[in-house]
Amino acid sequence: MIRGLLSVLLVLVAVSSSLAKPEKNIAKRGKRIPQTLSRGWGDQLIWAQTYEEALYWARAQNKPLMVIFHLEDCPHSASMKKVFAEDKDIQKVADEDLIILNLVYETTDKHLSPDGQYVPRIIFVDPSMTVRADITGRYSNRMYAYEPSDIKLLLSNMQKAKKLLKTEL
Amino acid sequence: MIRGLLSVLLVLVAVSSSLAKPEKNIAKRGKRIPQTLSRGWGDQLIWAQTYEEALYWARAQNKPLMVIFHLEDCPHSASMKKVFAEDKDIQKVADEDLIILNLVYETTDKHLSPDGQYVPRIIFVDPSMTVRADITGRYSNRMYAYEPSDIKLLLSNMQKAKKLLKTEL
Numbered sequence: 466m467i468r469g470l471l472s473v474l475l476v477l478v479a480v481s482s483s484l485a486k487p488e489k490n491i492a493k494r495g496k497r498i499p500q501t502l503s504r505g506w507g508d509q510l511i512w513a514q515t516y517e518e519a520l521y522w523a524r525a526q527n528k529p530l531m532v533i534f535h536l537e538d539c540p541h542s543a544s545m546k547k548v549f550a551e552d553k554d555i556q557k558v559a560d561e562d563l564i565i566l567n568l569v570y571e572t573t574d575k576h577l578s579p580d581g582q583y584v585p586r587i588i589f590v591d592p593s594m595t596v597r598a599d600i601t602g603r604y605s606n607r608m609y610a611y612e613p614s615d616i617k618l619l620l621s622n623m624q625k626a627k628k629l630l631k632t633e634l
Numbered sequence: 635m636i637r638g639l640l641s642v643l644l645v646l647v648a649v650s651s652s653l654a655k656p657e658k659n660i661a662k663r664g665k666r667i668p669q670t671l672s673r674g675w676g677d678q679l680i681w682a683q684t685y686e687e688a689l690y691w692a693r694a695q696n697k698p699l700m701v702i703f704h705l706e707d708c709p710h711s712a713s714m715k716k717v718f719a720e721d722k723d724i725q726k727v728a729d730e731d732l733i734i735l736n737l738v739y740e741t742t743d744k745h746l747s748p749d750g751q752y753v754p755r756i757i758f759v760d761p762s763m764t765v766r767a768d769i770t771g772r773y774s775n776r777m778y779a780y781e782p783s784d785i786k787l788l789l790s791n792m793q794k795a796k797k798l799l800k801t802e803l
Contacts, residue, residue, distance in 0.1 A: 499677040501668040508668040515684045518739040570687040573742075 506533060506567050507550050510560050516574065519566040523592045526564065529626040530590040532577060533567040541612070542585045548613040555616065558623045580608050587611055587619065589626040600625055675702060675736050676719050679729050685743065688735040692761045695733065698795040699759040701746060702736040710781070711754045717782040724785065727792045749777050756780055756788065758795040769794055 502512040513519035516532070523530040533549075535542035549555055559565050571578065576596040577588050586609045589597040600622045601608040602615055611619050671681040682688035685701070692699040702718075704711035718724055728734050740747065745765040746757050755778045758766040769791045770777040771784055780788050 497678050497680075500671040500681060502671060502683075503668055509666050511666075512669060514671075515737070515739060515741075517741060521739065568684070570684060570690065572684075572686065 502567075504535075504537070504567055504569070505546050505550060506535075507556050507559060507565075510556065510565055513564060513566040516566060516568070516572045516577075519564050520590070520594065522564045523590060524594070527592045527629070528562060528564050529592060529597070529629065530564040530566065531559065531623065531626065532588045532590065533565070534569075534571070534577075534582070534586040534588070535567060535584045536569055539584050541610075544613050545585045545611055548616050549619075552616055552620070554620055555623070558620065558627075562627050563623060580606075583607055583610065585610060587622075589622070591626070591630045593630050595630055597626060597630075671736075673704075673706070673736055673738070674715050674719060675704075676725050676728060676734075679725065679734060682733060682735040685735060685737070685741045685746075688733050689759070689763065691733045692759060693763070696761045696798070697731060697733050698761060698766070698798065699733040699735065700728065700792065700795065701757045701759065702734070703738075703740070703746075703751075703755040703757070704736060704753045705738055708753050710779075713782050714754045714780055717785050718788075721785055721789070723789055724792070727789065727796075731796050732792060749775075752776055752779065754780060756791075758791070760795070760799045762799050764799055766795060766799075 501508060502514060503510060506512075513522055513530075519530050519532070522528070535546065571582050576598075577590075578586075579588075579596070579598045586607070587602075588609055589600045591597055602611045602618060602622075604610050670677060671683055672679060675681075682691055682699075688699050688701070691697070704715065740751050745767075746759075747755075748757075748765070748767045755776070756771075757778055758769045760766055771780045771787060771791075773779050
């Protein structure tokens with residue numbers, strides 16, 4: 466047996482525990498609806514499963530990545546999800562111009578939480594693998610949070626992310 | 635902007651490129667079928683989305699984790715998936731006794747590829763976060779590979795994984 470997984474995973478598990486919810490313990494009666502990668506944020510969009518996969522796509526296709534952190538039982542996440550899924554412009558840009566990922570667990574990359582781990586939180590990553598900490602919402606205490614009334618700002622931020630950074634490399 | 639994501643991610647992207655397939659480039663005609671987390675390995679099972687999430691569940695529920703690495707366009711993966719999804723005993727143990735994750739991209743944890751990155755490959759992880767490199771299939775050159783005819787061996791390995799390791803801690 467190989468012992469000692471990356472210690473970073475241990476840290477992560479500690480961090481994740483504040484977010485986690487034992488979905489495995491749902492009642493096992495009746496037929497379950499298969500879980501989707503979209504989780505309701507746009508069933509017609511192509512979602513990356515993991516951050517690693519999303520970063521690969523961002524580089525391979527030279528498109529910015531949008532990471533949506535949310536929780537299934539958070540009312541703010543739910544209301545944001547509803548307007549996101551129903552807004553045709555948002556869905557079109559997400560489909561055509563961005564690599565998209567929605568996560569209910571945090572990753573090990575601390576750059577994805579520039580001002581903390583809260584939900585809903587939307588972070589853009591340039592295909593140069595630079596987190597776009599400059600693309601923010603309206604709230605100075607939670608700079609990457611959006612409310613339903615901020616949907617036009619989010620759309621404008623999605624378009625801002627499309628203007629890729631020039632890399633020195 | 636925050637520069638310099640974890641260098642490990644750069645390594646990862648290099649590694650992933652050998653596995654990746656630009657699914658985003660699918661034809662955009664007609665209505666898409668929402669992507670599922672099961673990817674056909676058992677629509678009625680509860681799948682973890684990411685390795686981080688799966689490790690959290692394994693610890694929280696004190697259950698072993700089974701990670702299935704596969705590829706959508708690999709015929710060996712496809713034939714293994716079919717027997718896995720149709721075998722009632724396999725599905726029952728996966729549902730009741732294991733935390734399950736299927737991935738088409740590699741993770742950053744090298745312990746998940748004790749003898750290389752190939753598909754299909756099935757790795758068990760004890761809730762003590764120890765990779766069970768001792769739980770192997772029949773093939774000495776690809777110790778964690780399974781073929782459809784190995785389904786009973788896989789079931790027996792899933793049951794073996796349920797006997798948790800004693801940790802010294």
